[in-house]
Amino acid sequence: MSDNGAVSTSPAKSDAPLPADQAEVFARSFEGASDLAALSSAARRVLAMSAALFYRQGAAATSIRDITRACGLSPAALYNHFAGKxxxxxxxxxxxxxxxxxxxxxxxxxxxxxxxxxxxxxxxxxxxxxxxxxxxxxxxxxxxxxxxxxxxxxxxxxxxxxxxxxxxxxxxxxxxxxxxxxxxxxxxxxxxxxxxxxxxxxxxxxxxxxxxxxxxxxxxxxxxxxxxxxxxx
Amino acid sequence: MSDNGAVSTSPAKSDAPLPADQAEVFARSFEGASDLAALSSAARRVLAMSAALFYRQGAAATSIRDITRACGLSPAALYNHFAGKxxxxxxxxxxxxxxxxxxxxxxxxxxxxxxxxxxxxxxxxxxxxxxxxxxxxxxxxxxxxxxxxxxxxxxxxxxxxxxxxxxxxxxxxxxxxxxxxxxxxxxxxxxxxxxxxxxxxxxxxxxxxxxxxxxxxxxxxxxxxxxxxxxxx
DNA sequence: TCACTATGTGAACGAATGTTTACCCGAAGG
DNA sequence: CCTTCGGGTAAACATTCGTTCACATAGTGA
Known part of the structure; x- marks a missing residue:
């Protein structure tokens, strides 16, 4: 047991920022990252949106369809950039x-x-x-x-x-x-x-x-x- | 980030104890619990097995079928004891x-x-x-x-x-x-x-x-x- | 102009999900 | 004896899952 009760920035909240806004927060952390420089802009958008959704509801509860829908893509498009979830x-x-x-x-x-x-x-x-x-x-x-x-x-x-x-x-x-x-x-x-x-x-x-x-x-x-x-x- | 690297009892390991054995570990923690005293023995078995599986692979990745199969029950039987997962x-x-x-x-x-x-x-x-x-x-x-x-x-x-x-x-x-x-x-x-x-x-x-x-x-x-x-x- | 590559699409795949329904059985109580 | 009922079942429900397939489109270099 443990967290602590000092929950302020906690996940799965109704008043949490929208995934789209939060995706931008994650995208900012990508700037200047050597590993991510090689990725196309679409791949980076998928990555940022995935991060926002994983953060919000957990990776297990986030489907590929969730991610691609939020990016305005079809599910299959993700596989052009990553091997899978x-x-x-x-x-x-x-x-x-x-x-x-x-x-x-x-x-x-x-x-x-x-x-x-x-x-x-x-x-x-x-x-x-x-x-x-x-x-x-x-x-x-x-x-x-x-x-x-x-x-x-x-x-x-x-x-x-x-x-x-x-x-x-x-x-x-x-x-x-x-x-x-x-x-x-x-x-x-x-x-x-x-x-x-x-x-x-x-x-x-x-x-x-x-x-x-x-x-x-x-x-x-x-x-x-x-x-x-x-x-x- | 953070765990620490001091991973000894970590989840989802191949050399981890079998769910059945681990369920007994959890069952021992139930002894003398006031809230759980009212539950039938079948309900407690479901609870212990759920704990073992949740611990091993996370609640999100554990299906009701996983739980009931491990208990030797049909999926529907769980609903005789609990409202749901x-x-x-x-x-x-x-x-x-x-x-x-x-x-x-x-x-x-x-x-x-x-x-x-x-x-x-x-x-x-x-x-x-x-x-x-x-x-x-x-x-x-x-x-x-x-x-x-x-x-x-x-x-x-x-x-x-x-x-x-x-x-x-x-x-x-x-x-x-x-x-x-x-x-x-x-x-x-x-x-x-x-x-x-x-x-x-x-x-x-x-x-x-x-x-x-x-x-x-x-x-x-x-x-x-x-x-x-x-x-x- | 032509082939190629990158990036996208819609449709379908089989499998698994949580849950509900209708039904069954064995024991307890009047 | 017959009823009631807790505890169990099989089967089906509609969804959703991750993934794959065949195909479209656009830009690019030769």
């Missing part, structure tokens, strides 16, 4: 992961090399990655579970890599006494890594730009929270 | 919430009245509620989003109540200087409440009783982590 979802999920991973890597590169600064940079970037396009983050997180088996496993690996990166950061930082993890450096690093990732990633579920502070302000709070969790000094 | 899911989700809410309320009652003890008790009970039957917790959390509109809203309210309880606890504790919240007592309480709930509730996603420590040991760690987040002294 699973591939559409896969492209979206990959896009979301690309964004996040690039952002985190960039932040770690740009920060001072000491563990405390690195942890703060990681948490900050990780939260930012969930707040600049919260809808995309939610979509990815909820729907990657329903990918076909091989694609699902590929995504699991990508997620695991990110977690291992954070855990290693915490472990070495604990050994050099920059952190005071609740448990030892080993078990503690794993646990705290999960705490930080879980806590930060959920921000996309309730974040509402009209009611909450600016993304980087909120990300600052989460970065200092991560330092508290790690017992940084 | 939505009601089956609703009963399961309510059951999960009942368990958690009762556990948290009991823990708060049994703990010392000072804010620090209350917060620790809340976090401990909240984590325990997610670890004694992690499958049920995962099921509830993933699938309540797909309930019919009115039932979905009812569940949202129940979740919000729990969050408000924790926020109030943090707010008054901050005013009495027991906590040092990152922000002021107001904005800080909301934020820290979300951090604690989000962090704790995700435990059910990766917890594996064969690889991790005992539930109450892990809950202890999360309780002290919550105290760190709140800046308790």
């Amino acid at each position: 699973d591939e559409v979802l896969y492209v979206l999920v990959c896009h979301g992961h690309d964004r996040l991973e690039r952002r985190v890597a960039g932040a770690l590169d740009g920060a001072a090399p000491d563990p405390v600064a690195q942890l703060a940079a990681f948490a900050h970037a990780y939260v930012m990655g969930h707040l600049v396009h919260p809808e995309l983050a939610q979509l990815v997180r909820r729907e990657y579970l329903h990918l076909s088996r091989p694609r699902y496993q590929e995504i699991v690996l990508r997620r695991r890599r990110l977690r291992d990166q954070l855990r290693e950061l915490l472990r070495t930082g604990a050994q050099s006494k920059h952190f005071d993890l609740i448990d030892g450096p080993d078990a503690g690093a794993t646990r705290v890594a999960l705490m930080v990732l879980d806590m930060c990633s959920r921000t996309s579920e309730w974040y509402d730009p009209t009611r909450n502070e600016a993304p980087d302000e909120l990300a600052d709070h989460y970065a200092t929270a991560a330092l508290r969790l790690a017992g940084a000094h | 939505d009601e089956v899911l609703y009963v399961l989700v309510c059951h999960g919430h009942d368990r958690l809410e009762r556990r948290v309320a009991g823990a708060l009652d049994g703990a010392a009245p000072d804010p620090v003890a209350q917060l620790a008790a809340f976090a401990h009970a909240y984590v325990m509620g997610h670890l004694v039957h992690p499958e049920l917790a995962q099921l509830v959390r993933r699938e309540y989003l797909h309930l019919s509109r009115p039932r979905y809203q009812e569940i949202v309210l129940r979740r919000r109540r729990l969050r408000d309880q924790l926020r109030e606890l943090l707010r008054t504790g901050a005013q009495s200087k027991h906590f040092d919240l990152i922000d002021g007592p107001d904005a800080g309480a909301t934020r820290v409440a979300l951090m604690v709930l989000d962090m704790c509730s995700r435990t059910s996603e990766w917890y594996d009783p064969t690889r991790n420590e005992a539930p109450d040991e892990l809950a202890d760690h999360y309780a002290t982590a919550a105290l760190r987040l709140a800046g308790a002294h």
Whole structure:
């Protein structure tokens, strides 16, 4: 159980924006994406509309006919651009992961090399990655579970890599006494890594730009929270 | 985005236990449930099998025929016990919430009245509620989003109540200087409440009783982590 | 001009969906 | 003994699903 009750931007609401409007929100997140640059404009429209519908009602409840109807196309037209629904979802999920991973890597590169600064940079970037396009983050997180088996496993690996990166950061930082993890450096690093990732990633579920502070302000709070969790000094 | 990569008990795996075996796991969580006591044994079998299948492949991807076939029944038999699939899911989700809410309320009652003890008790009970039957917790959390509109809203309210309880606890504790919240007592309480709930509730996603420590040991760690987040002294 | 490719269409495919209907049986109660 | 009824069935309901097929149209490069 769990969400939290902080439901503001929640799915399947009657007062939610129309799919067409929301599709544009997703389309904006496509700008400058290397993987998506090769796609035709029609394919990108299908992708954006799929994202809006997947976000609104879940990929399982969204039919190909839903997608193509919203695009003003016939169902068969989708197959000119994608092999099927699973591939559409896969492209979206990959896009979301690309964004996040690039952002985190960039932040770690740009920060001072000491563990405390690195942890703060990681948490900050990780939260930012969930707040600049919260809808995309939610979509990815909820729907990657329903990918076909091989694609699902590929995504699991990508997620695991990110977690291992954070855990290693915490472990070495604990050994050099920059952190005071609740448990030892080993078990503690794993646990705290999960705490930080879980806590930060959920921000996309309730974040509402009209009611909450600016993304980087909120990300600052989460970065200092991560330092508290790690017992940084 | 977000899960974390700590996927151990994850859904839709080929090496996952058979639905029949897993149904028994869910059935064990039904014991002593007041709401479910009135149900016939056949209804409980349907419920347990539904839980196993919902957990394994999602409620949207589980057909009534799937459920009844696994129970050795005809599709029509389900309608002797439930109004439809939505009601089956609703009963399961309510059951999960009942368990958690009762556990948290009991823990708060049994703990010392000072804010620090209350917060620790809340976090401990909240984590325990997610670890004694992690499958049920995962099921509830993933699938309540797909309930019919009115039932979905009812569940949202129940979740919000729990969050408000924790926020109030943090707010008054901050005013009495027991906590040092990152922000002021107001904005800080909301934020820290979300951090604690989000962090704790995700435990059910990766917890594996064969690889991790005992539930109450892990809950202890999360309780002290919550105290760190709140800046308790 | 001609072939080609990209992008679209309508119609159909078989399979699966949630649900309803009419019917059946075995046990409990008067 | 006969009725009632909870719990079960088979069969059919109208939809919807993802996908494929044969075909149309438009622009492009040779």
